[in-house]
Amino acid sequence: MSARASSSRGERVLRAACLVAVAAPLFALTALIVGVVAQGAPHLDLDFLLSGPSRFADRAGLYPAAIGSLMLIGLTAALAVPVGVGAAIYLQEYGVQGRWARLVEANIATLAGVPSVLYGLVGLEVFVRALGLGRSLAAGALTLAMLALPIVIIAAREALRAVPHELREAGLALGATRWQMVWQVVLPVAAPGILTGIILATSRALGEAAPLLVLGAVVFASDPPAGWSSPFTALPLQVFQWASRPQEAFAQAAAAGIVVLMVTLLLLNATAIALRDRARRRGA
Amino acid sequence: MSRLVPLALALTGALSACLSRPAKPRVQVDGSSTVYPIAEAVAEEFQRAHPEARVTVGVSGTGGGLKRLCAAEVDIATASRPIDVSERAACAARGVDFIELPVAYDGLVVAVHPSNTWADSITLAELRALWAPEAQGRVVRWSDVRPGWPDRRLSLFGPGVGSGTYDYFTQAVVGRARSSRSDFGASEDDNALVSGVAGDPNALGFFGYAYFESNRARLKALAVDDGDPRNGPGAVAPSRESISRGLYQPLARPVFIYVARASAVRPEVAALVDFWLFHGAALAAEVGEVPLPEVVSVRVADRFARRVTGSAFARPGAQVGLSVEALAEALR
Amino acid sequence: MSAVRPRVERIIEAGLGASAGLSIAATALLVVTMTVEVTRFFAEVTPAQVLVDTVWAPLFAAPRYGLWPLVLGTAVTTMLAVAVALPLGLLSAVFIAELASPRTRRWLKPTLELLAGVPTIAYGFFALTVVTPALQRVLPDLPGLNTLSPGLVLGVMITPLFGSLAEDALVAVPNALREASLALGATRLRALALVVLPAARPGLQSALALAASRAMGETMIVAIAAGPSATMTAYIAQVGLGDVPAGTVAFRTLFVVGAALFALTLGLNQLARRPR
Numbered sequence: 001m002s003a004r005a006s007s008s009r010g011e012r013v014l015r016a017a018c019l020v021a022v023a024a025p026l027f028a029l030t031a032l033i034v035g036v037v038a039q040g041a042p043h044l045d046l047d048f049l050l051s052g053p054s055r056f057a058d059r060a061g062l063y064p065a066a067i068g069s070l071m072l073i074g075l076t077a078a079l080a081v082p083v084g085v086g087a088a089i090y091l092q093e094y095g096v097q098g099r100w101a102r103l104v105e106a107n108i109a110t111l112a113g114v115p116s117v118l119y120g121l122v123g124l125e126v127f128v129r130a131l132g133l134g135r136s137l138a139a140g141a142l143t144l145a146m147l148a149l150p151i152v153i154i155a156a157r158e159a160l161r162a163v164p165h166e167l168r169e170a171g172l173a174l175g176a177t178r179w180q181m182v183w184q185v186v187l188p189v190a191a192p193g194i195l196t197g198i199i200l201a202t203s204r205a206l207g208e209a210a211p212l213l214v215l216g217a218v219v220f221a222s223d224p225p226a227g228w229s230s231p232f233t234a235l236p237l238q239v240f241q242w243a244s245r246p247q248e249a250f251a252q253a254a255a256a257g258i259v260v261l262m263v264t265l266l267l268l269n270a271t272a273i274a275l276r277d278r279a280r281r282r283g284a
Numbered sequence: 285m286s287r288l289v290p291l292a293l294a295l296t297g298a299l300s301a302c303l304s305r306p307a308k309p310r311v312q313v314d315g316s317s318t319v320y321p322i323a324e325a326v327a328e329e330f331q332r333a334h335p336e337a338r339v340t341v342g343v344s345g346t347g348g349g350l351k352r353l354c355a356a357e358v359d360i361a362t363a364s365r366p367i368d369v370s371e372r373a374a375c376a377a378r379g380v381d382f383i384e385l386p387v388a389y390d391g392l393v394v395a396v397h398p399s400n401t402w403a404d405s406i407t408l409a410e411l412r413a414l415w416a417p418e419a420q421g422r423v424v425r426w427s428d429v430r431p432g433w434p435d436r437r438l439s440l441f442g443p444g445v446g447s448g449t450y451d452y453f454t455q456a457v458v459g460r461a462r463s464s465r466s467d468f469g470a471s472e473d474d475n476a477l478v479s480g481v482a483g484d485p486n487a488l489g490f491f492g493y494a495y496f497e498s499n500r501a502r503l504k505a506l507a508v509d510d511g512d513p514r515n516g517p518g519a520v521a522p523s524r525e526s527i528s529r530g531l532y533q534p535l536a537r538p539v540f541i542y543v544a545r546a547s548a549v550r551p552e553v554a555a556l557v558d559f560w561l562f563h564g565a566a567l568a569a570e571v572g573e574v575p576l577p578e579v580v581s582v583r584v585a586d587r588f589a590r591r592v593t594g595s596a597f598a599r600p601g602a603q604v605g606l607s608v609e610a611l612a613e614a615l616r
Numbered sequence: 617m618s619a620v621r622p623r624v625e626r627i628i629e630a631g632l633g634a635s636a637g638l639s640i641a642a643t644a645l646l647v648v649t650m651t652v653e654v655t656r657f658f659a660e661v662t663p664a665q666v667l668v669d670t671v672w673a674p675l676f677a678a679p680r681y682g683l684w685p686l687v688l689g690t691a692v693t694t695m696l697a698v699a700v701a702l703p704l705g706l707l708s709a710v711f712i713a714e715l716a717s718p719r720t721r722r723w724l725k726p727t728l729e730l731l732a733g734v735p736t737i738a739y740g741f742f743a744l745t746v747v748t749p750a751l752q753r754v755l756p757d758l759p760g761l762n763t764l765s766p767g768l769v770l771g772v773m774i775t776p777l778f779g780s781l782a783e784d785a786l787v788a789v790p791n792a793l794r795e796a797s798l799a800l801g802a803t804r805l806r807a808l809a810l811v812v813l814p815a816a817r818p819g820l821q822s823a824l825a826l827a828a829s830r831a832m833g834e835t836m837i838v839a840i841a842a843g844p845s846a847t848m849t850a851y852i853a854q855v856g857l858g859d860v861p862a863g864t865v866a867f868r869t870l871f872v873v874g875a876a877l878f879a880l881t882l883g884l885n886q887l888a889r890r891p892r
Contacts, residue, residue, distance in 0.1 A: 011805040018715060021707030022724070028772045029731050032742045039745075052331075055324045055571070086635030094629060104636050107643050113826075113885040114646065114878065115833025117852050121874045124856065125649045134357065146642045153639060177621065179628045207735035210835035210849070214856030214870075220324050220341035222331040226308060231340050236737045236836075243741050243840060246478045246499055251745060258738045269733040273726055343857075417678060439759060444844070444854070445675035445866075466673030466680065469761065471844050472857060476761075480843075483748075483760025 033262070040255030048256055052222050053238065057249030062257055065238035067224030068137070069206060072234055075141035076148055076205045081198055083145075084152030088194075091153075092160040093168075093182050112150035119147045120214030128215060135216045138228040143211050148201040155197020159190040159279075192279035199272035203265050209236035235261050309552040314342035315349025315362035316448050317474050318390055318492035319539050321571040323362050326560045329567065333559070337552045345472055346448030347371075350542065354380050359547035360557070363540045364390060364448035364492070366597040381545035381593040385557070385584050386611060387564050389574035391493040391527040392453055392535040394506045395478075397485045402426070402433050405507035405519035408534070411457045414488075415442075420465040426486070440468035441480040441489030447472060453490055456534040478503065490535075493522060497572025510534055528574045538611050539573070545593055561585050576611075583615040650878060653871035660865050666872070672845060674869040675855075686873060689847040690832055690880075693767040697831035700771020702824065705778035712779075713786035714808060732776040740840030743769040748841060761843035769841070770831045778827035785819025786812065825888035829881045848877045 043058075051061030091101060123143030133139040163186050171181035187194075212234055225232040235257065242254035313323055320343050327339040344352065349361035354375040367375075367384065375382060394411070396403055403426075413419060414429050426433040443450040445462060455461040469480050474491045481489040482502035496503055507519035510533050526532040541560065547553045561584060565575035576584065596614040661681050669682025708728070712721055748765040752758045789812050797807040813820075835849040844854035851873055855866075 008803045008805055011803060014710075014805055014808070015715060018707045018711035021704045022711050022728075024704055025708070025731060025772050025775045026727070029734065031746070032734070032738065035742065035746055036738065054328055055321065083635045083638050086632045087639050090629075090632035090636040094632065104640060107640050109889065110882065110885070111639065111643055111646075113829060113881060115835070115849065115881055117833070117835040117849050117856075118646065118874050118878055120856060121852065121870060122646050122649050125653070125871075126645055146645075149639055149642060177625050179625055203733065207733075207737070209735075209737050210839070210853055213835075213839075213853050216342070216344070216856070220327060220339075222327060222340070223308065223338045226310075226338065230310075231312065231342075236735060239737055239741070240836070240840070243737075243744070244473055244475045244479075246475050246482065246502065254741060258735070258741060261735055262738060265733050265735060266730065269730060273729060277726075437757075462676065463678070464676065466671065466676045466678075469843055469845075470675075472854065476843070480760055487759075 036255045036258050036262070039252055040257070040259045043252045043256040044259060048253075049260070053220055053241075057245075057247055057253055060242065060250070060253045062235065062238050062260065064221045064224045065233045065235045065257075066260070068221070068232040069235040071137055071225060072140055072144065072232065073202050073205050075137065075228065076144040077198065077202055079141060079145035080148040080152050080201060084149050084197075084201075085156045085194060087149075088153050088156030088160055089182060089187075092157055093178065093186065108150050108153050111146075112154060115210075116147055116208050117210040117214060119143055120211030122146070123211060123215050134229070135231055136229045137225050137232045140212060140215055140232060140234075141228075143215055144205045144208065147208065147211060148205050151201040151204060152197050155200060156190075156194045159193025159197065160186060162193060162279075163189045192275050196272045196276040196279070199268055199275070203268040203272070206268070207236060207261065207265055209234070209240055212237055213240070308336060308338045309550070310338045310340070311360065311547075311553050311556050312340050312342075312358040313360045313362060313541075314344050314352050314358045315360075315541075316346040316364040316539065317343045317443075317472060318346075318364040318447075318449050318494070319362035319387070319541070321494045321498075322388060322539075322564070322568050322573055325567040325571050326556070326564065329563065330556055330559045334552075334555065337555070339556065343472070345444075346451070353382060353542055353544055354378055356380055356544065356546070359544055359550075359553050361542045363542060365452045365537070366540060367542060367595050372595060382542045382595075383545055383548060383588060383591060383593055384595045385541050385543065385561070385588055386538040386576060386580065386615070387541050387560065387584075388539050388568040388576060389527055390537060390539045391522045391532050391574070392449060392456075392490050392537075393493055393496040393503075393522050394488065394490050394508060394535075395481050395496060395503045396488050396506060397481060398502065398504045399485045400504060403488075403506055405509055405521075406430075407509045407519070408457065408511060411508070412459070414440075415454070415464045416458050417463055417465055420467055423465075437486050439480075439484045439487040440465075441477045441487060441491075442468050442470055443474065443477065443491060444470040444472040449474075449490075449492055452537055453535070493527065493574070494572035496522070508532065508535060524569075524574050528577065538576075543588070545591060548588075548591060557588055561588060580612045580615065583612060587615060646878075650871055650875045653868045654875050657865060657868035657872050672851075675866050679865070681869070681872075683873070683876060686845070686848045686851055687876065687880075689763060689842070689845075690849070690877075692763050693770055693838060693842070693847055694828055694832045696764065696767025697770035697774055698824065698828050700768055701775045701778045701827055701831075704771075705775045705782055705823075705827070706820070708775070708779040709782035709786055710808065713783045714804070714812070728776050728779060732780075734773075736773065736834060736836040737840070739769050739773050740766070740837040743837055743841035761841065761846070763838075763842050763846055766838045766841040770834060770837055773834070773837065774827045774831050777830055778823055781823030781826060782816075782820055785816040785823055788819060789815045822888040825884045829884035829888070832884065833877065833881050848873050852877075 048061045050063050051059065052064050054060045091104060120143060123139060127133050127139035127142045128135055167185050167189065168181060171185040221231065221233045239254050239257040239261065242250045242257060323341045327341050331339060346363045346365055349358065350363060350367055350371045352358045353361035354371060356378065394406060410429055414423055423429060424438055425435055426438055427435045451461050454464045458464055471477055474495045477489050477491045478495050478499050481487040482499065496505060505522050507521040509519035520526050520532045522532050527536045543557055548557065565581065568575045665681045666683050669680050670684055671680040671682050672685045673680040712724060716724065743765045747769055748760060751765055758764065793811055793815055794807055797811040833849065835853050838847045838850040839853040842850055845851055852870055855870055
């Protein structure tokens with residue numbers, strides 16, 4: 001970029017400062033990971049993954065919480081993905097200009113910036129009380145779906161926007177209806193990007209504890225939830241519960257739970273990023 | 285790629301179908317964080333003996349648990365104080381009959397940091413001066429409580445206002461339930477209180493005996509002097525002995541479970557309650573609560589067997605300083 | 617491609633439009649819920665009590681509803697977080713956008729993005745079990761539950777977010793500006809400080825506002841490490857976790873605090889979208 005090769009002293013200082021700045025969060029993250037893994041590793045075994053919680057720290061396991069989380073994000077995705085992708089398609093492909101579209105856009109930006117704990121409040125009021133769903137998996141999923149919705153919409157829109165216009169025009173020129181054009185031409189091309197968005201939204205929902213705390217998932221559940229109307233607990237909540245107990249042994253269990261959570265999220269996010277980069281390179 | 289969507293939907297459907305199963309009989313318990321250690325122990329052991337049933341335990345606080353009981357949302361509410369007048373009215377209004385069963389004796393421990401060398405005991409009068417609403421902003425150093433104590437910052441911890449423990453403590457110490465200063469580290473979660481006190485050399489906090497027992501190494505308990513020679517001279521330190529013998533007053537009290545009569549009809553609920561009453565003594569001792577003496581637990585079992593509804597504690601304020609003998613009397 | 621099927625098309629379009637409408641419904645639910653509960657709250661408590669009182673003790677027998685202590689607590693943690701994230705994030709962004717080689721950039725960017733994927737409960741746990749004890753060695757009077765430790769950890773948490781947005785802002789500065797200043801004889805450092813950074817300033821401010829808003833709304837880190845009445849989010853989490861019966865004034869304090877939080881984060885987000 002620059003023809004001037006000489007670096008002044010100021011520039012060297014800047015470079016050093018930048019390196020420190022980049023290294024610091026990485027260092028903190030490494031400290032976090034190393035600390036958590038060191039604390040949790042002794043506790044991490046097959047029993048931990050397959051047994052339920054216990055008042056004896058060394059017997060405590062996260063099976064019901066893990067299944068609860070799995071069912072929760074499954075239902076959340078089933079709710080948020082069709083609505084989110086549908087909304088994105090509508091905004092992007094059905095070319096709606098004017099007040100309605102701008103209202104929706106502003107609205108989505110607002111939703112994306114709402115602190116997650118507030119969704120818990122709304123979920124408590126609307127789903128648990130007003131709709132009478134109680135503190136059930138269904139109420140939890142509906143709440144998390146509200147949280148995930150803007151993420152899905154925004155990511156899907158990005159993916160749809162990246163589809164070259166010529167493809168759409170070609171489709172329409174060949175006599176396809178708008179929906180046929182979207183379904184058979186645009187979506188297949190945008191699919192990796194949309195999938196990335198879905199994965200990111202899911203990983204976000206998996207890691208969120210705050211809205212579930214407010215919603216009132218239980219503290220001790222001996223079994224995984226039996227169905228959508230069951231009370232439930234989730235991975236981050238179980239970790240929170242263990243972290244709140246002063247005994248050292250529970251801190252170990254909490255650390256082990258965090259390791260499981262982070263590994264899962266890492267895999268999800270890495271997949272999403274890899275997908276997105278692959279899509280970008282293909283599109284370029 | 286357009287086949288991805290139906291595939292994803294099918295997968296989600298399959299996943300949810302194979303993860304949900306025919307509903308097992310379910311017992312829902314909710315309530316006090318003080319009673320939680322016992323409830324958790326009972327639930328866990330009951331599960332082991334009866335894997336065909338499912339037990340969930342929540343910690344919404346004594347008030348929250350009773351509210352959910354009276355709203356027919358849970359089967360059993362655990363409480364660290366007897367049900368009060370307004371809660372009874374709420375239950376009556378909804379047509380919910382409850383069976384009141386004491387399950388253990390709990391002591392409220394006044395705890396400080398182990399490095400606290402100056403305080404070994406505290407009088408009831410000092411506690412009152414320390415926690416009364418008037419103390420807000422005024423009693424802020426240890427030397428304000430007792431002149432001989434060092435001039436160090438006071439760091440107070442106590443249960444939050446939803447807690448039965450808080451209700452009881454304020455009733456017993458300040459003289460009026462829910463009346464206290466508000467500038468202290470409040471938490472619904474007794475674990476957080478333990479962590480708070482154990483992490484601060486200037487701290488003083490109060491919470492249930494079970495939490496003290498399981499964290500003995502990190503805490504120091506103060507002996508309490510209630511100035512009443514009838515239940516032991518001078519300051520009495522909390523211990524299983526002093527609590528069960530009625531010496532550690534006024535900070536000893538029974539804790540209860542309230543079983544919805546309609547729920548008791550279901551075999552899994554009845555089985556859990558029977559299990560609790562039968563094994564409760566051993567499990568209570570294990571988690572650091574004081575088990576009820578034989579004479580009382582026999583009456584409690586009988587009470588449940590006959591499904592006697594209603595509360596034995598009609599008068600407000602009747603609960604403070606309830607000795608074991610008085611409890612046995614009330615249950616007759 | 618088959619023949620035109622207008623009715624099916626219209627149904628599909630309506631369905632998609634309904635999906636878009638649901639997103640509006642979500643916001644409407646949010647706003648309506650808050651408004652209803654806050655209105656009911658103010659039927660029993662005067663706005664003066666909330667705005668003028670300096671003690672927040674809503675659940676006690678003699679309740680006090682002064683909101684400022686909670687707002688102050690949130691402000692402290694947010695400002696600590698920004699104080700950490702601003703230098704770290706900005707310098708990281710400068711490094712990636714201006715100074716790093718393309719090879720370095722290729723592995724550094726995704727790595728920093730992964731940082732953003734660490735669940736906040738892990739950060740909270742880290743703050744409580746590692747950072748607080750470490751700080752207590754330097755400041756022995758520091759209580760176990762404080763706002764310093766979560767504030768710093770919050771800062772680390774939002775650094776990747778701010779760094780990534782700041783990098784976007786820097787990259788958006790047209791190359792022509794850089795090359796012009798270099799052609800006029802400036803060193804890279806001067807070009808950066810005097811031309812690029814000022815040009816990117818609106819984008820940087822917007823990035824900072826967004827990061828601050830994220831720090832403000834974060835719950836788990838403060839809930840675990842700061843204690844229940846330290847900040848607005850910690851209060852909501854603690855009380856929501858507990859039992860306060862629905863329909864009471866105490867319950868509605870949840871929504872009052874929630875509404876205040878919503879207003880503040882919304883304000884910051886709006887600020888971010890329209891930089892001066």
